[in-house]
Amino acid sequence: MTETYLHVRNLCVSYGDTAALHDVSLDLAKGGRLAVIGESGSGKSTLAMAIAGLLPRSARTGGAIEFPGFSHVPKLGKDIGVLFQDPSGSLDPVMKVGDQIAEVVMTHLGTGWISARVRAVELLDRVRIPKALSRLNSYPHEFSGGQKQRIALAAALAGNPSLLIADEPTSALDTVVQRHIVNLLDELVRDSGLTLLFVTHDIALASERADQIAVLYKGKLVEAGSAAKVLGRPEHPYTKALIGTHIGLDTPRRKRLTEIDASELQ
Amino acid sequence: MLNWEGRAGAVVLAALILMALLAPWIAPGDPLAITGEPMLRPFASGAHILGTDRLGRDVFAGLLHGTRTTLLVACFSAAAALVVGSIVGTLAGYSGGLADSVLMRITEAFQTVPSFLLALAAISVTGPSVPTLIFAISLGTWTQAARVTRAEVLSLRERDFVAAARTLGMRPLEIAFREVLPNAFGPTVSLAAISVATAILIEAALSFLGFGDPNRVTWGSMIAEGRTVLRAAPYLSIVPGIALVVTVLGVHLLGRGLSRTERLQP
């Protein structure tokens, strides 16, 4: 029996009158890799941001998010790292990338400026930025989209967090770059024993890289469990439909289109 | 509906317009005529609530009639600046090429010379009167409208309705002024408040320096008059200045209320 890292119990989030999440409960084991899947508007990003504690002030929440392994509320940056969808949006365009990583190191590890910069080089190296030392003083616009996402990842990991939340980390990138980032994430998670929660609409990605899958539909958790179980023996019609829409070329032509009938799903 | 700022501005301006319209009834006769003892303090005499100036002219009457000059000059020069600016901007933006660069060089040249200096030079040529003041002030203030309109026209030029007008066989100038300009007018109109405020301040400064219409009372000339007895009767300069500040503030408030670009949201 593995240790539970995260308990989400009866979580409800609403903005004004619209409910974004309704009564969501799930667990995440330490060192586990959980994929939250669903279509846009299903509340999957809201779930990730709620766990990170980054919901906008206008959001009203109910239920509980617990981290059994912590005696304190986990700190962003130090205990939880977050990677966002848009790499350009997560980096300050007028600050050297080395400084952006070093300031996180300084904030959470309490090191001096020099050792923070040294650590920044290590981190850039780890996320496979070539010639990391010479790129320390470069600005974000001097990197490609994929490289920017790697740098954002380095900044997210700079405080040595034990949980990484990745909100559609690859959707803004092209296919080849997506693969690189996913492999890198995978590797880092394995090497450092990170617990990973990633949000995606890509069911193939989820099936490949996650050991647990949670399916959200219209703000409700419709299915959760091990990847093999959710994908192999889906119980909920929405999950079935979701798997159905993901078709290979060997799927018979008349079966390629599966309509999702909302009335069946309630 | 207007927010509170816009409403405050509207109230101030409505009061000023009312003052301007009713001036001949509230304070009949020539405001430049001597009506009492010189240098009466404000609130000292019932006949002259705001006192009298160095020569015995009623300050309140001057203030009322000054409103007329101020609003007249400001509104017409702002209107002239907006009209000229949007015509130049439309021509430059729609025709492009050589015409565009020539018009933009001219616009730049006008922007390079301080608009107050330009107004001063123009007044020195034409002599001071209400129409020449309007001409002189708009000479230096049309450029902003030209730039804004041009930018807007450039983005509208490629739209479908312009292509449609072209296929219908409309002539370029017809398209530019019948189809494009009316659609580009929105952002230009939002400049109106700034234009009016600028015009008020330039007119005040011109008449303060003695380059205003000598046959009319203006707030600027009242401030200049009061300046000669600044030690003995500072209120003679201060009172018309307060009228200026209130007017300009009212214009800004209404402008902000109307444009609504400013929202205080997280």
Added chain:
Amino acid sequence: MQTRLFFPGNPSRLNTYSRQPESSLPPLVSFFLRRLLATLPVLFVVLAGSFLLLEAASGDAVDSYVARSGSMDAEQIAQLRQEWGLDQGPAYRFKAYASALARGDLGWSTAFERPVASVILERLPVTLMLMGVATALAFFIGSLLGVVAGANPGSFRDRFLSIGSLALYAVPGFWLGLVLIVIFAVDLRWLPIGGIESVASGKTGLARIADIGAHLILPVASLAMVYLALYLRLMRDRMSEIWRDPLVNALKARGLSRGRIIWRHVARNAVLPVITMLGLQAAAMLGGSVVVESVFAIPGFGRLAAEAVARRDTPLLLGVILCSAITVVIVNLLVDLAYGKLDPRVRVGR
């Protein structure tokens, strides 16, 4: 989205910067010269335009000269007209003026009975000093208060500062000058009422600098206040826009302190477009110095403009217009250079 939000102003600026310098001059110098050359057409339009405008005036330089110097018979007047080229057409005079200008000759001031260039050069430093100090103060205090307001948009401090700056923005500089004189020079007697330094005080060295400084306080305050309000607003509005940017969420997610996010990121990004405004405001401030210098009896370039108009000195007025255009162009160039240094996305001479 992102670039539009953070890249202020004129994208064509980029092209000018990225061109490779061909000469052996240092890149900064050659950049400066190239940009200065690029403004020549604009300056030519300024010259031709103001020449045309002033040509339209009734009465010429000889008329105003005669009006002042008094007795002159018709023959003398005709001779003077011929000497000054006033019997020829405007095209001839423009050519003559332009060719003299190419040699650095701005003509003869009829009011001062001296070359225009020497009058202007004598008056310009005071005004540049006044403008420089006023700009620096307005920028630093204005953007600092802007950060205070923009650190927490919608808060009480923000509302207070926003409304205050709006009110301040409506105050005409010359009137503010008079109010300051009434308070600080007439009532309190703390500061001198006008002029640039005490007349015949015989002060030298530090004492003289302190004296000039005391004379500058009120004019600088009257000139700077409206720009202080402007920069406060700009800074505050930009910051409140940036708070809504995804960047802020990313920075919060890294656990950075609020102070660090405000000063090192939000304010740092917001200050760039404010800097571009410094250049754009140069022309307006030069215009403002005309009235403020008149209020404080400061013998500067601005008051010279008013004197040229009042004394109908056309050559002087033409020179003043041209010199203010050149000043504005140079200030804008300097601001562009500074901007290139501060915004890493823009690089000079690369």
